[in-house]
Amino acid sequence: MGRKHPKPKLAVWKFASCDGCQLSILDCEDELLDIAGAVEIAYFPEATRAVVKGPYDISLVEGSVTTPHDAERIHKIRRASTVLITIGACATTGGIQALRNFTEVADYVRAVYPTPQYIETLSKSTPITDHVFVDFELRGCPINKLLLLELISAYLNGRKPVVPEYALCLECKRLGNTCVMVAHGAPCMGPVTQAGCGALCPSYNRPCYGCFGPKRTPNTGSLAEWWRHHRDMSEEELVRAFRGFNAWSEAFRRASEAHEQTTMK
Amino acid sequence: MADSKTRQIKVDYLARVEGEGGLQVKIRDDQVQEVHLRIFEPPRLFEGFLRGRHFTEAPDITARICGICPIAYQMSAVHAMENACGASVGGQLRALRRLMYCGEWIESHALHVFMLHAPDFLGYEDAIQMSHMHPELVKDALYVKKVGNEIVSLLGGREIHPVNARVGGFYKAPARERLNELVERLRWARDATREAADILARLEFPDFEQDYEFVALSHPDEYPFCEGRIVSNKGLDFPIEEFYDRIEEEQVPYSTALHSRIRGRGAYHVGPLARFNLNYEKLSAGAREAARAIGLEPPCRNPFKSILARAVEIIYAFDEALRIIEQYEPPPEPAIAVAPRAGVGHGCTEAPRGILYHRYRIDGEGIIRDARIAPPTAQNQKIMESDLRELIGRNIGDDEEKLTLKCEQAIRNYDPCISCSCHFLKLEIDRTGGPDPT
Known part of the structure; x- marks a missing residue:
């Protein structure tokens, strides 16, 4: 050996x-x-x-x-x-x-x-x-x-890998998809989720559920506010949205915990 | 110092299965004392965290129990939820579900037959080593697997954890033209499988007939995927709702997967051989012809021939996929509306490895209050142990390496998916002779 x-x-x-x-x-x-x-x-x-x-x-x-x-x-x-x-x-x-x-x-x-x-x-x-x-x-x-x-x-x-760190939205736009959030009000995680899957969910007419985890500097608060305003989502629904396959990532964890605290008030 | 009869075999981690497990065998004076399939796959506690989730989330969450058979989880979950809500999906949407399941059977069976199980029969460590001596077989097998994956990707966006299945149907139904694009490749891969089946038929199968109770779904009109009654060759015939009335689960200290058995009877056998034996007449004419040509006839009670049953099922899945595509008309809507209502729902579908049962209790808001899942590998654990006990008993004179290989092969007969079951393998054979030291 x-x-x-x-x-x-x-x-x-x-x-x-x-x-x-x-x-x-x-x-x-x-x-x-x-x-x-x-x-x-x-x-x-x-x-x-x-x-x-x-x-x-x-x-x-x-x-x-x-x-x-x-x-x-x-x-x-x-x-x-x-x-x-x-x-x-x-x-x-x-x-x-x-x-x-x-x-x-x-x-x-x-x-x-x-x-x-x-x-x-x-x-x-x-x-x-x-x-x-x-x-x-x-x-x-x-x-x-x-x-x-x-x-x-x-x-x-020995080179740097080319792996996107930007939002799923960029991938989705490049594909020419109609925005499921703007057009249909669907609760899409795309704006806060890292690209890489090929914007699969919006391509199949469903909102992204965040399986690639948070993108760099995600504005989860703004997204949640939009959902609450346009879709009348409850705090429980907001908790579940961030508590998916990347629930323990820092950004999604903070977001879900913030909404959970609101439900307990 | 132990006497000359004391021998020990250890394989730390069973390879070419999905997940983590081991085998512990105790032999004293050439008698098999104890056979334990040790499953040390870390528990992931799905039934725990499904509580409190919305009923529409169950297909995507439970898919993550297993990366090899996510469609099976999605299909058992959607059927259970529709059952709870009093909804029923028919027509082209039902056909598309069968088509997606065809893709998973092809992909999962091709992986197991050619890359995980065939190397045992031909004496290789893996498919890559096998590809040096059998390059065409391995290349064709990879192509067959790829075409299965293409069905899943086309319908679901990706091979693993596809995104398109939902309670009520799909998010988006495919255009006719997209499905038609698959036809030529499906036909080629079907013929390649048929030729490969002739090679598999010439493998050497140990003489190992067992008196199993085979359990599978049975449907009046079709080879089962998503619907049917649960039947056996020893008289079971009950609706899926009675699953836990007929089947009990027990926990053993050496496994993070629960052991299933038929109440009052014991171990049973699920998977391709069970389906083949109980549903032979429902196979396509082409699949029945292939079975006859390779010498596989029901009832087949030799688990080592499960590799042939899988090959026949790949051919069936291609035939069925081609039939569905030929008759496909895009449905008016990709899904039917399913409103939640308080109740209990049951779903049982034929995963590549056997029946996969889901039961959920949901409230009026659609929140899951209770979830129970019985995966095929958990159901097969007892039968795998009894096969091993019998096999070791018959080959007790073999040297440790030979015996270990035989045991591994016997376990791979069941294509165990340990990630699923735990919701598997380290071979430890402890041989002692003389008086028990304890």
């Missing part, structure tokens, strides 16, 4: 998640064999039994930290990785399972399991960056596989 590998070694790790983001790699049907030609797939249990020992040049991490064991495991992975990239909403903001963070987790465990004491789980679902240094966070629930390919090729070529 210790032999220098000619190809960069790629590892794929799973934490609490639905497996969808790592499935995106296998969903690159046209590119998969080329990926396997460009990198050595050194650890990817969803796809292969073969395990190549670390260290790894690139680690892709899917899922959030929800158990004491995983909170330890992520440090070992960080130590074994040159570059650590989180893929998807769970790894980047805690995911949908971070809804537990707003309540007493024991109530949820009791709701699901008849013998709660067998279940070992943390009170909060947290993103990877709360535990270790992360080199790049790829957003989305799920990620856009084309952005993942861009990211991997950028790292292989």
Whole structure:
């Protein structure tokens, strides 16, 4: 061992998640064999039994930290990785399972399991960056596989990845969609959500539900005010709107907590 | 120092399944003492946080239980909610739901048959290694999978967690021309699957017939996707509303997924083999022809042949997709209006891995008060354990590596989706001989 590998070694790790983001790699049907030609797939249990020992040049991490064991495991992975990239909403903001963070987790465990004491789980679902240094966070629930390919090729070529940080609205406008919010009054998260999915929801005549998480400097207060004014949305509805697949991201968390406090007044 | 009969096998993390799990086997004096499928997939507590959400959110939220079969979750959820609200979706909207489900079966089955399961039979670690010796097979398989994904993307915007399904139908119905664009590729991929099935038929299948109780949906007119009664080969026949009257769940300390069993009876088998055995006559003529040609006849009780059942179902899904597209007329509205009303709703659909049951109680405002979900892999846990017990017993003389591989293959017969089930695998075989030290 210790032999220098000619190809960069790629590892794929799973934490609490639905497996969808790592499935995106296998969903690159046209590119998969080329990926396997460009990198050595050194650890990817969803796809292969073969395990190549670390260290790894690139680690892709899917899922959030929800158990004491995983909170330890992520440090070992960080130590074994040159570059650590989180893929998807769970790894980047805690995911949908971070809804537990707003309540007493024991109530949820009791709701699901008849013998709660067998279940070992943390009170909060947290993103990877709360535990270790992360080199790049790829957003989305799920990620856009084309952005993942861009990211991997950028790292292989030592350049900066081209991944948008602006609002979904820009993507939507470029597609020539009719604005679902202006034209139909739909409660669209587009103005505060990071682009990258290809403005899918508005393209299917539905409002964006924010699965790529907050864009840089989102004005959630202004958006909520618009919804309240034009759609007569209740505080409970506003809480639910921000409490989705990126509920624990700072911007959406602050927004939902602000509206929740209003409901309790 | 243990005597010569003491051996230990450990595989830390079962590969080529979706999710995290392990297997723990205790062998004493060449007798299998205990088989535990350990599921350590972290619990994500969906049934907990669904409480308090709006009924229209259930399809998108529950899709996130599983990235491999999000359509199954969306479909079980929409049917349960429509059931609760006294609504029923028919005509072209119902056909479009079947079409989307065809896409998911093709994509999920192609992934499992060619990339996760076939390497076991052919002796490879993975599909990429397999592609060096069988380049055409792997390329065709990837194409088949891609075409399945194209159906889902066209109807739903993306392969994983598509955005178009809703309670009442869809947000946007596709234009006829868009669906027609798929036809040529669907036909090509169907023929490629048919040819690949001949290769699969020549695989070596262990002689391993088991007396299962197969459970699947059954519909009077069609191979089941979203609707039907729950039936078995041993006399079960009940409406989905009675799911929890007939099925019970128990929690075991070594698994974060609940174990299901038929009340008063025990383990049962869901998935492609169950569907094939219970619904053979409802398959398309082309799929039945393929089954005959590859030597798959109902009743097939050999779980290792589930790979053939999946191949037949891929062919069926292509035939059905082509039929739906041929008869497609865009519906006047993409969805029917569904107003919430207080009540309980049930939904049960055939996920690629077997029946997926949802039950919700909602209030008059449409807020979810209670949610229960029984995923197929949780339902198959007991049968996987009993298969392993039998398999290890029969092959007890094998060396550890061989035995481990056989166990892994037997587990992959069920295409377990652990992310789903937990709502899976580390192989630990502990062999001891002589007196029990404890």
